[in-house]
Amino acid sequence: MALQDESYMAPRFEFLHREAAFSLIKMVAAAQTQGIQIAVVSGYRDFATQASLFQNRVGDLGSEAEAAKSVAPPGYSEHHTGYAVDLTDGAHDFRDFDQTPAFQWMVAHAHEYGFELSFPPNNLQGVDYEPWHWRFVGSPEAAGLFEAVREGQL
Structure with missing residues (x-):
């Protein structure tokens, strides 16, 4: 499903399941309704887009190992699943984002809508904190897909 987000940038479409x-x-x-603005930065990403993001980060940091702490290598991004989204206010x-009322609202309410923070501080995957x-x-398919990650098995 395509989402159009015009809340903070030029009109754009992002895709999610x-x-x-x-x-x-x-x-x-x-x-x-509570005066909180949440805007979508990124949804589904194909392999080529993720590869480009990753290679840019490798160029910035000098190694794939360092880059992988902040940008998933192509084939490993949660964005490939169509169940991950990057947000801002x-x-x-x-x-x-973690310095905003929108983030505090998400921490308090995201679970009510089936969302959880993928990479909290000190996460088991060793990925940099990504607020x-x-x-x-929030669906059996999505929960099953992330079950091993959520239990620290990956």
């Missing part, structure tokens, strides 16, 4: 998209729409609407850089990166686990 249908159930994730519907839950995201409901969550964003609920936040808005539309007024701040997404990397500063902007949330995954949908």
